[in-house]
Amino acid sequence: MNGDLMVTEGEDAPDFELQSHDGEAIRLSNYRGKWVVLYFFPKAFTSGCTRETQEFARLWNDFEGRGITVFGISTDTVSTQRRFAEKYGVKFKLLSDHNKDVSRAYGVLRLTGTAERVTFIISPEGKVAKVIKNVKPEEHPVRVLEYLNQVTK
Numbered sequence: 001m002n003g004d005l006m007v008t009e010g011e012d013a014p015d016f017e018l019q020s021h022d023g024e025a026i027r028l029s030n031y032r033g034k035w036v037v038l039y040f041f042p043k044a045f046t047s048g049c050t051r052e053t054q055e056f057a058r059l060w061n062d063f064e065g066r067g068i069t070v071f072g073i074s075t076d077t078v079s080t081q082r083r084f085a086e087k088y089g090v091k092f093k094l095l096s097d098h099n100k101d102v103s104r105a106y107g108v109l110r111l112t113g114t115a116e117r118v119t120f121i122i123s124p125e126g127k128v129a130k131v132i133k134n135v136k137p138e139e140h141p142v143r144v145l146e147y148l149n150q151v152t153k
Contacts, residue, residue, distance in 0.1 A: 006107030006118070013038075013122045014105040016094040018073070027069065029126070036122040037063065037070045037144055039110045040115040041137075044076045044084035044094075048080055052137035053088055055070035059141050060091050066152055071099070073097050076112050091111060119144055 007014065013036075017027040028036065039056065044103040056063075056070055064072050070092040074081070081094040095102075103109040108116040119140065121130040130147050132140065 005132070007105075007120065007128055009128050010090070011128050013120065013126055014102070014127075016102045016105065018097055018102060019078050020095055021085040021090075022079060022093070023078070024093070026093055026095055031069055031122075032126050033124050035066075035068045035124060035129075035148060036118070037068060037118075037119060037148075038122065039070070039072050039119040039144070040106065041072060041074050042110075042112075042114040044074060044080050045087075048129060048137040049074070050088065052117070052140050053084070053090060053094075055138050055141040056088050056092065057088060059145055061066065062146075063092075064143055068148055068152070070150055071095050072103060073115065074092050075100050075103060075109075087113040089134075121147060 015029045017025055020026050040069050055113050072094045075097050078096040081096050097103050100109055103115040108118045110116050119132040120128050123129040132143055
């Protein structure tokens with residue numbers, strides 16, 4: 001792990017195990033062989049994070065149809081993630097990084113104790129293929145899908 005520096009393209013994606021909104025233990029290394037989208041978001045139920053998550057949910061069939069796994073990660077509790085997923089009909093897993101270890105490992109933990117809005121696209125080999133940051137929440141999922149459409153043809 002690289003301290004407080006953000007993980008960069010070409011590096012191994014730090015492995016982790018987090019609990020999903022539906023109580024499942026998710027270990028990143030179990031998804032080797034697949035493209036994985038890890039989108040970190042600051043806080044469930046805030047306007048930007050809601051728009052971003054709704055857009056990922058709207059595009060879910062496009063990701064799933066290409067065999068791409070999507071995980072949303074924030075420092076919210078499992079119960080908050082569950083309510084957020086239920087309210088907005090999220091079909092992918094929202095992961096609770098309540099102890100902030102994964103946000104710290106990826107270098108996205110802000111001084112406020114929440115995660116920065118950054119997406120890491122992980123290749124089937126477990127490497128960070130792309131880092132997407134500084135985006136508007138509603139445009140973010142579209143940019144992720146555009147990138148994946150280019151590299152997974």
